[in-house]
Structure formats: structure tokens, C-alpha cells
Amino acid sequence: MAVETDRPSWLESPPKRRLRVYAFDPRSSVTLETAVCNDAVIGLPWETPWEDALGPGPSNDYIEVVDYDPACGLFYAPVDLNHPNLLAQDGLPQAEGQPQFHQQMVFAVAMKTVRAFERALGRGVIWARPGEPGTGGSYVKRLRIYPHALREANAYYSPDKTALLFGYFKPDDAVGRESEWVFTCLSHDIIAHETAHAILHGLQPRTIDASNPDMLAFHEGFADIVALLQHFTMSEVVEQQIAGSAGSLRARGLLSGIAAQFGHATGRAGALRYALQQIEEEAQGTAPVRTLEDTTEPHDRGQFLVAAIFDAFATIYERRTADLFRLAGYRADSGDAPPIELSRRLAREAGQTADQVLRMCVRGLDYLPPIDNSFGEYLRAIVTADADLVPDDPLRYRVAFADAFRKRGIPVPGCISYAPSSLMWAEPDLTGLTHLATENRVTGLMQGALATLKFGITFDDSDSAYGSSKPEMVERRNLREEAIGVIEHNQLALWQWLNALPLSGRAREWEQILGIRMVTDDHPTIALSGTTGRPAFAVNTARIARRQGPDGRELHQLIAHITQRRRGYFDSATQEKAEASGSGARAEPPVQDFWFRGGATVIVDLRDGRVRRIIRKRIDDDVRLARQRAFHTGDPLALAFAGRGRTGEPFALVHRQ
Template identity: 50%
Template sequence: MSTNYPKPAVRRLKVYAFDPQASVTLATAMANDYVIELPWEQRWEAPLEKGPVNDYVEVIDIDPAAGLFYAPVDLDDAWLRDGGLEPSEGRPQFHQQMVFAVVMRTIRAFERALGRVVLWARDERLSSAELPPGAIERNFTRRLRIYPHALREANAYYSPDKRALLFGYFKPPESAADVQASWVFTCLSQDVIAHETTHAILHGMRQRSIDPSHVDARAFHEGFADIVALLQHFSMAPVVRQLLAASHGSLREPGLLTGLGEQFGRAIGRSKSLRYALEALGDRARTHQGSAESIAAAIAKLRETTEPHARGGFLVAAVFDAFVTIYERRSEDLLRLARPGLVPGNGLSPDLVERLTQEAAKAADQVLRMCVRALDYLPPIGMTFGEYLRAIITADTDLVRDDPLHYRVAFVEAFKRWGITVPGCISMAPDSLLWDSPRPEEYPALIARANGTPEGETPPQARMDPDDALAWWFADMLKRLQFDVAFDQADDGLGERSAESEEQASSCKVTYTRRDYRSGPAGGRNLRDLAMRVVTHNQRAIHQWLEQCTTDRHDWERLLGVKLTPACARVADVNAPAALRSISGGTDPDAVPNVEVHSARISRRTGPDGSEMHMLIAQIVQRRRAYFDPEEQKAADSGDKGAIGALRWKSPDFWFRGGATLHIDLRDGRLLRVLRKRIDDDARLARERAFRSGDMIAATAAVTGNPREPFAFIHRGS
């Protein structure tokens, strides 16, 4: 008799909806039980192992303070396949289950919005040696490591150095009498887990996002991580249903839905959550904040706030304010229809609560996707809150041309209310905030050469459209790229390679082979390796394209926002394809810094009308020696090594970085936009120099800890 039973649709894992603190209060205990549903491992993914360990993450439960290693949970055990372990503060295996479930849920949310798989940051200390074709890059981070009990302290953080999440546990102080627990485990807080996972994903997407180049840089990391954690609250329908019923449908009051880290906040001596998204939103609704005076006050308040968590709170408040406005707009007809039947003092009807829950969940999902998609629409270096607003508006306009519910207006108004401005834009209207597209007429030499004749000599009837002429240049780059993994029918030594297979192997740089499908200890590798190898191949291809000889260097530099070599370019170190590291000179023509291609990803997205958008997103970065002493800076920029000295030349005060994010529409090969931060922008260098000289957090971390671990210092006792 066959026992080939169908597999359940999803893997169900029980977790705390918030943290253990909510389970000891009668008003919130029922809302704290939740089940996360994750897709089963796909055919091309490795089976889930004890730990848990899958293709994305690896849970390692070592407790250094106690000198213990806790046995890993086996979620494929017959007793655990439907729901997993029951929530328990005292069982380490449940801790492992919860961090795995929340991390994977956060990863899936990003992948839905981005239209591609999540990849972790590479190890910058390693470079790829000369490897045979098809070998896996040595510095590829296969899995994010998760340590549920790594620290015995009030801290949890993402480690860029280890590419790992480290969670702490601690005894609450006697002053925190309302914390009904002898130990507080940060790995049992959904908010903390989602927050730290977001740091890891963001670092993988934007390698230089952790550099302290601007007051908004680390504040954005903190604020964005809070945004993801908060908006994910609203995907928990049973929880949202109960809490909306208790609040009569309002999201404008502090509570579990609008707060972060309830138990953690109380345990470190606060009488409330670690942070609230909208501590002032209720007051704004009552006082009609949004006047010119209140906006000016918000701008001044933001200007004087520099601590990353506090400054990031402005970004959280702005995004959450926009979300609440969108939710209220989506649900106002429901409340209007229900109003005649509402009796003062009575609760909302169950049907109305259900509909409000659906609207809150849909609005939160749409806002989260808008925020995540915008990450691809930022310059690779030194972004600001105002640029993030432009990114949100542009990314949403690209995918959703029509905006009948005025989501984009809600975002603009919310950012204005919280003092976030966009310097350089003529107005705060959504269409004025769109990132500019390149104007081909500004690059006459490129257009003329695309037409095959010197500038000004092309017969009008033979000229290409300027947009087509610009796209013609990028066609040479696109033909070098690989847009997916091909299939190789070679037997890897098990059989003969056909002539067709030989031809395919020579034309395709990254392929599936039988080895990729073998199971057992000898074969079957993480197929995300292949995705990373495609990215690496494309990085190399773009770099080689940039390094070609050109007589139109100045037009290219203005278009791309990077400095190119005056004649035939030098080829960077082939042993470092991951970062294509530069050995920078100044910005003089004889010492132009090499180009680093940090990322080359293909995004595939579908709009609400079914339209598809396939886009190449490439990040190009350069670096320049930077000094606090103006005379040293002048000498470095002129390439005068003798005036600076060998030691100072090798170790400047800091590296000033610039570059560009390129967007190319893969449907027709057109260059959509170039988001630049030029390396020869001396005004921006002066601003970064001033910020770094007064950045007490970075200075303190450099003295008291590892500068490569910024989050360990920022999160301690936060």
C-alpha cells in the first residue's frame, strides 16, 4: 500500500506574536499566540536540517557564558511537523524555532518586494583566488549564522564582521518590577529578530550602508529596521483582529501594534515599549499638526537629533504616519457605513473588525513593499532621508503609474510633517520628487559616435533617436551579461559531453549540472551559490565594459558620475571580483581610482495591473583618500605622495566614496536613470569631513570596541 501522502501546504511554526511579556497580562495573552506559515523547501533547495539549517540560515546554539551547547531542534521530527514546539521561555529548542521562523518570514517579505533572492554580504577580508570556471567564490556567505544565546547582556545585534545575528539574554534590574521574568531573552522578541534580520539583508544589498558617511547613514539602518518590524505586525491577522477590536479600529494610540520591544523596553528600566512608532501621532491628530510652524519646528528638531535610534525614529514616524493615513483612507467608507448602527460604549461588530483587519493588513503589506523596493532606487553611498523619499516615490511610480488612493501624496505629507525635506527639488509634489532620467542631448559626443560619424556630421535622416543612441552604448554591456542560470547536460564525469553541451559550456558562464542535483554528502550544494556566481559574472562583465578604451571620457564621466582613466584603462585585480577593490590615487588624470562594481542584480517585478518590469540594477563605487588637514588633502588630490609620506598615503584619515546606481530596462535596453554621488564633489567631502570629526559614536566605538561592529555598540542598552 502506498504511503506517499501529500505534503501540507505550508510548514507551521508557533511563536510569540510579540514577546513573552505579552503572555503574562490577561489583556494581551490571547493576542500573543501566533503561528508563522513558511513554504516547504523547494525541490532545488536542500532539505531542512537540525539546527534549523536551510539554504539561507544556520542556527548555532552555543552559550559561551554558560559554557553550553544546546541540542538543535529537528523541525522535521514527526511530533513537530505541524506547529513545532509550544512557546516556552525555558526550552532552548523553542528559542531556535522562533528565531528561524521570524528570520525566514522577514527574508520572504523582502524577496516578494525585490523580485529576487536575498544574498548576504560577502566577507571583505577575503578575495577570490584564481579558481577554475564554475568554482564557488570563496568569500560568498552561504548562510547567515544565528546565535540565540551568544551574549549574556542586554543586547542583540547583527555582526557585519561575522555575518551573523547575535542575541543576548540578561536578568532585568530590580527597578524593572513589572517585568515578570527572571531572564529576558532577546531571541524571543519578534521585533528584535526582524530588526536584526533587516540589518543583515540591508548590508547584503548595500555594502557601504554601514559606513558613517552622513548623519542619516546609520540612522537609516536603525529606522528602516524598525519600519520592517512594525509593519510585519499587521500580517498577523488574529492578533490584529483582537487589538483593533480593543482600540475601536484606531491605530493612533500607543500599544502592542504600534510599539517595539515591549519586554526589552521594560527590562532596561522603561515603563513602556523600547520604541513607539507614533508617540506624537495622537497629539498630531488632536492639534492638527502640519502647519508651517509645526513643520519648521520638526525640521529644527530633526537637525539637532544625531543619535542613530533617535534620528531613525523620525523616519519610522514618517513612514508609519503615511501607513496610518492610508489605512484610514481605505477604511473610512466602512466606518461611515457602520456609524448609524454604532452605540456609544459598545464595541465594533465582528464583521466590521474583520474588514478593518483586512484593510490594515493590505495597507501594511503595500507600504512595506513600497519601502523595500525603494532600496534599489538609492545612490550606493551616503544616502539621506530626503533621497529615500525620492526613492519611494520613483520606485512606486515605475511599477504603479496610477495612484487612485494617493499613496504617494500620503508619504510626501507625512515626511513633511516630521521635518524630512528634499533639498534641490523645486517642490514637494510627487512628480517633482521623481529621480531624473538622463537627457541624451547633454552627451553629444556619445550620441554622435553612436551614429558612426563625428559630432555634427550625421545626416538628419540617418540619425538614431537620442534615447536609442544612448541605449546603443549599453547594448554592448548587456550582451556580456547573464540573466539566468542555464542548464548543462554534461555528466560531470559520469558520461560524455555532447557537442551541443560543449558549445553551451563555452557560451554560458554559470550552469546547472548533475552535481547540483545530487543528494548526500558528496553532492547537492546550496543552489543560491549559482545565483551568486551569476552576480559575480555580471560584476566582472560590467567592470570590463567600464575599463574599455574611450575617447569620450568626459561625457561618460558626466553620465555615470565616476572618474575614468584618460586613455586605455587599467584592469583591476582579477583576484578580487567581489569588490573589484581600488588602489586609489587622487582625482588628477594620472591617478584616477579604479572602479568597484559592488552589485549587479536583476529585478523582476509585477505591478497590480499585471505589467512586468525587468531591470538591471548595478552599483558602481570609487574611493578617494580623505584627510582632515586641508594641506594633506590638497597634496593627496594632486598625487604628491612625498608631501604626505608613505604611511599617511597608505592609511588616510578616512576613505571618501562616490559612485552611482544604474537602472537599465531589460525590455528595451534603455538607461532609465543614474543615481550619482560624485567622488570629485568637494562640497560633499567637506560635509562628510565635518560629520566624521564630530561623530562621537564612531569615535567612541573606535576606541572602546571593534569599528567593524557598529551595531554592537549602537544597540548596547538601547
């Protein structure tokens, strides 16, 4: 009798791995209003053959959960999500007192956040490696997560460890009661918030440099909006919220209780909840729209970014659902709850809108300058990235963003109005550049660099895992490891190409459009490269993005960050003295008080090789240098992020405050 030897189709892996989590936090499960929808399930894509298998911890290609509790001096046994009993029941059931469920929850929510970013970015998420980059950024394959790292009311992302550290604590009013422990690793919002910090740092390593009041606030506000918008993927939660608020997203309710248990236990409601309260008061006309001026604390300042983006989200949702209200004949001011069918349909629209708005926010990260960003520049980045991928905007998504930022007095440098056409970053202006302006814009400007880059995985005849056809090599293929190798190859290749440009002509003109020094040596505070003898600069990233818009339009891009640093001093007289020796023999300047950075984001359309955007901050901008000096000397928190005094754990400090 014949026996089937090939792998039968009924043994194929399932499409999803389902894991149970809290939709909010354990406190919501003992409150009647929220208990009905607090038990949620996250579906994650099953592991593929070209990535590492899921192991105990959990540990996979992206994340490694290490459950060591320093306060108790012990390791908790790792959960094995491949155990048949757990596969049969969507993982462990929700259990506040079980460390293995804590491990499952941080893994599930963190991976859900990673997948959301990857859909928007058009490429894989890679974590930043700790340490100051030399000729460019470097990366690490796995992010470590410690669910019980601290016995204190804190949770933070550690750039120096490439890790998320979660704390647990007993509230001040619960001393002596064993049932009152609060675990930050069981808050859906805190996990998503901290994971967003780690992803943002991997994409934009210099966003942890507090060079202006918006920098740390941007990290906090962006992470909050990621946590908030992810809630709208939970249809049951959203349906209940909509039914209780007559279909409005501006009324304070279940979704505004971000990190509710943590905020209740510590007595801090949090900037995000204040931002949502602000949205509600604006809608009711009980309070004027607050503006950004005179707000400096990162969480408080971040609430303006959250309020602006959530306002844009709510406006877009209202435009998308206006016809549903009319068709159902339902009036929000009737005092009656909307029909069940309408609530479900509205919840679906809210989820789709949240997904689109989150994608707009994530795609905008690629269009930011590589250093010293502001909220207004982020608005420009969102608008430009969206217009490049989705030229037609019938529901005026970009107008909704612009109007929300305008109402909150968020300034936009370099723009004369908040019209989307005015907000878009301009294409490179080569006027007056003798060498570059005469070259063909499509094939000439970066043709030499593009010829040295890799644009994907190649199955060549080599001994590498992707080159060899040997079964033992094929089994070792790992797409993320290969992607890291491609990025690092492209960083080095682009850096070598720029350094090989002739000292006259094209190199001097590239200096102008990139905003850095590549040839001239009249700034002694800019270090020289030991390899080339020229002013040192870094290619911090060179990544390939492949995106698809809602109409099927595809966009393939190279995104490169080229940066340079210059010594900065708190005393302007010291700065002038250090830079006065540029015309003669070069003397070693004093040790810097802080680093002042310049550079550019270069975006190349890989369909025709055209350089579409060069978004720069000049290294020789002394006005910006003076602003950064004033910021460092005027804000005690900023001093912790400056030069020699920089703390190794910036987010621990911000979150503890």
C-alpha cells in the same frame, strides 16, 4: 498484482511549515490584555527541490542557527523541526525556558522577514560576505544566528561574522529571582529588526558607512519599520488592536509595544515607541509635529523616519477604509467598540495596506545611491520605484509618503517641492556628451555590457548542476548558489566592460554620468587599479529583479552599483597637500583618516535595454567631502565608523548605546 512505483500525489510536501512563536514576547503572555493573542503561528513555504533541505539547528538554504552559549561554555542540542512529533503540532509549544523553542522562534521570524523582502524585491535574499570588497561585493549563502551569544542587554547584527547575535540578561530589579531572565531572541520585534539589518547590508553594503547623520539612523529606522509592519500580518493581533482603538491605527496600544519586554527590562522605551507616541499626540492635537533638525543620535533620528512611514501607512489605511465605516454606520467617536464583522474587515485592510507599504519601502532600496544616503533621498527612491512599477496611483499612496516626510521637516536635496512628479529621479541627461548622446538610447548606451551578462539560469550541455542531465547532478541543483554565481559573473563582466572603454571619448563621458574617475589621474587620493593601471573602482553588485505590480504589470531590471573611494583627511590642509601632486609624478599620499566614496546606481529596463536611471554621488564633490569631514570630527559615534578607527561591530556599539 501491480504495484505503483511512481511517487503518489498524496506524498507531496505540504505547502506550508507551521511554527509556533510569540507574537510579541514572553512578558505579553503573563499580561491579561495581551495573553489572548500572544501565542501565534507562522506559516513558512515548504522547502523546494532546488534548495537545501531543512536540517537540525534549524538550518536551511538561508539560515543556520548555532546555539552556543559562551557564558555557560556549552552547546544546546539543536531542534529538529522534521521530527514527526513536531510536524504534528506546529513545532514546539511556546516555552520561555526551553533553548530549542528559542531556536525555533529565531528561525521562524527571520525566515518570515526574508520571504517578505523577496516578494517585494523580485529576487532572492543573499547575505554580504565580511571584509572590504576588492573589485566588487561578495556574498555568503547562509546567515548564522546565535540565540544565546551574549550575557548582556544587547542584540545586534555583525557584518564581520555575517551573523545575528542575541543576548540574555537579568534586569537590575530582578537580582536573585530566577524567573526574571530576559531573552532578546524571544522578542518578535528584535528578531525582525536584526534580520532587516542583515538583509539591508546584503542589498546596500555601504549603508554601514556613517558618512552623514542619516546613515546609521536609516539602518535603525528602516529595521524598526520592518518589525512594526510585520505585526499587521497577524490578523488576531490586529483585530484586537482595532477593536480597542475604535478602528484607529494612530492610538497607542498593543502594536506600539514594540520589544516591550526588552524595553521594560532595560528602562529604555526605544525610539520606535517614541515615534508611535508622537503619531498619537499629533492625531489628538496635544503636541506639534516634531522635525528632524538638531537630532543626531541614530535611534532618536531614526524615529523620524519611522514616524513618517507609519504616518503614511495610517493615512493610506484611513483612505482605504473610509467607505467601510460609512457602510457600517459606525462612528469612531461614539464610545462603542466597532462590531466584530467590521473589526475583522478593518484588520484585513490593515494587513493588506501594511504589506503594500512594506513592499514600497523595500523596493525603494534599489533606487538609492550606493553610498552616503539621506532620508530625503530615500523618499525619492520610494516614489520613483513605485511610479515605475505602478504608474496609476488612484489612492495617492505616493502623496501620503511625501506629505508625511514634509510635515517632519525631512529635507529632499535637489527637489523644488514635495510633489511626487518633482521627487522622482530624472532619466539620464546626455546633453553635451558628444559620443553617448548620439547613440540610440534603447540599444546603444549599454548594449556592449548587456551582451556579456547572464540574465538567469541556463540549462546548457555542461558538467554543471544546471547543465548536466545526470541524476546525481540534478539532485545537487541549488538555485541560490547558482544565483550568487550569476551575480558575481555580472559584476566582473560589467567591471571589465567599463575598464575596456577607450581612454578617450566614451570612457570620459561615462566618467561624467557615473560620477567617478575612470581615465583621468589628477586625484592622487584615488588608488590605481593593479589590473588596468586606471583609477580603481568597484562594481559592488549587478542583480536582476523581476517584479509584478498589483495590475499584473511586470518590470525586469538590472540594478548595478558602481563605486569608487578616495582618501579623506580630518585636516583640510592635509587633504589639499595630498591632492596637490596630481599634475606631476604621483607620490603615495598619507594613510587616510576615513574613506570618501562616490559612484552611481544604474538601473536598466531589460524589456528594451534602456538605461532608465543613473542615481549618482560624485567622487570629486568637495562640498560633500567637507560635510563628511565635519560630521566625522564633530560626532564621537561617527569616529568609530571612520577609516582606521572603524569598529568591526558597528551595530553592537549603536545598540549598546
